[in-house]
Amino acid sequence: MTPDECRSIASEGERSLREGDAVNGIKILEKALQCNTFDLSLQCSLHSQLGNAYYARGDYRKARDHHMADLCASRLQKDELQQAKALSNLSATYILLSDFDNAIDCANNVINFAKKIGDKSLESRGLYSLGLAYLHCATQRVSGAYEDEQSNKHLEQSVECFE
Structure with missing residues (x-):
């Protein structure tokens, strides 16, 4: 074909x-x-x-x-822009698979690419993904009937990303 x-x-x-x-x-x-x-x-x-x-x-x-x-x-x-888009999609997917470490890594990579190419919209998308990853990680830990220092840290980090 x-x-x-x-x-x-x-x-x-x-x-x-x-x-x-x-x-x-x-x-x-x-x-x-x-x-x-x-x-x-x-x-x-x-x-x-x-x-x-x-x-x-x-x-x-x-x-x-x-x-x-x-x-x-x-x-x-x-293609750094396409890489960043793929990483953003991966971050969102990893969140729903409860693979928060990979979600956070992907979101951080989106932010790094965005800064490198000077794309503020993409940087916002990366920060949003990072905030969601931290939020879901923290809420899953809290809903697991225990709250720890790491959960609180993730909640604080999610707030920073959304600000």
Whole structure:
């Protein structure tokens, strides 16, 4: 299959997702991935969209896998903005998988990329992700019937990120 045919299939999958047909959209985008294109930009796009679709459907492990593939492809391209977007998506996904250490690492990397490229909007997105990671980490610990110094620290850090 040619890269143009792959893009055409991907466009059809995107359209299905926009129209609210996630099941068909995912199926079509997965088919587009089978094209084995060497177009890294297209791979990033496909994996990002699939990650977001699986995230919206609550399949966080598949979402994580696709966002990780997006990150790998964007690293190969040396596309720092796309890397930051993939890291932001990974941070949100790790939060829902209760993998707070990875969520915090990803959010910090988003902030670092944003500062490096001078993107305040992206920096805000990273701070928001970091705040959410700290908040969810702290609330999960507190709801676990114990409160500790680390939970309090995470709550304080989440407030700092949201300020």
